[in-house]
Amino acid sequence: MLKKLSWLGVSASLDCSPINSAAYVMTRPVISDTLQPFRIEGANIRGRVTRLSTSYESILGTHAYPEPVARILGETIALTAAISTSIKFDGIFYLQTQGDGPIPMLVADVTSAGQMRGYARYNDEVFTGGLEINHPVPDLLGAGHLAFTLDQGAHTDRYQGIVALEGNTIAECAQSYFQQSEQLDTAIIVAAQPVADDFPPRAAIIMIQKMPGEDRLILTTDEEDENWQNATILLNSVTSEELLDPRLSLDELLYRLFHEKGVRLYDKKEISYHCRCSREKVAETLASFSTEDLTDMKTEAGEITATCEFCHKVYSFNDADLDEIRDHQSPGSSTA
DSSP: EEEEEEEEEEEEEEEOBOOSSSOOOOOOOOOOOOOEEEEEETTTEEEEEEEHHHHHHHHHHHHOOOOOHHHHHHHHHHHHHHHHHTTTOOSEEEEEESSSSOEEEEEEEETOOOOEEEEOOOOHHHHTOOOOOSSSSIIOOOOOOEEEEEEEOOOOOEEEEEEEEEEESSHHHHHHHHHHHOOOOOOEEEESSOOOOOSOOEEEEEEEOOSSSSOOOOOOHHHHHHHHHHHHHHHOOOHHHHOOOOOOOOHHHHHHHHTTOOEEEEEEEEOEEEOOOHHHHHHHHTTSHHHHHHHHHHOOTOOOEEOOTTOOOOOOOOOHHHHHHHHHHHHTOOOO
């Protein structure tokens, strides 16, 4: 079955194989990085639910983030995964925050193949001073904006949507974007647990939206409003502990919430950690600088080093490497 979805003004298609929504087979709870799309039966409401562990742990593994930074980064990558699967695309979906708080930047991106990475830029001195956090966005991110970017390659236009960081949580900021810019009612519950004695790090999200497009059922306005109100009430009954608990499978969680109306499940999407940095990409970047700039970048050892902010891999270039880079520079690029 081919379901037509739309988001961000982009026509999207999802090849989905419905699972019988009349009854759920309770699977053995496992920690797996899969995203489950679903639709509430008899209502024009679609959703996404995921619990990330291996990918989240890998993202945290190359950094020594303070716990509040690791937590909001986990929420950000979960949000990125859920939103990205609302569209059909061939490329990269980015989510980025910029603000004037102790965490001036959060970045997460995911490819159409489900390969994800992310990092946070933060002021370490603030967290060593014992920052009191009551509202994650105002206290950690400050004033700024949240941006969604869809990049499908050099021969296509980038799409970008931006919303102010207005709300107490990253989920509230995303909800505001969908409501203000897309006129699409959205409800999101997101949580992250970077440190735990019993289980590995986990980040999880459940998101529902009113369905746009041509797959909508013919319902009255009163029926639409009642369905949405009931769905959001049920969604808001989910606790962070339930959402993060790997002993509660995602199928069972959906069954607990929406069994009265039934839920139609679609093909799951696998999410994995992968950093796309490479020596070649760094060399291409260096080739865009003038000879004078490259000389200024050298360390005392006579090398240029570049560190990937996502995975912390270090790339070093000596004089021979720099000569090769200069040989690949376009005419005139060696002048300032």
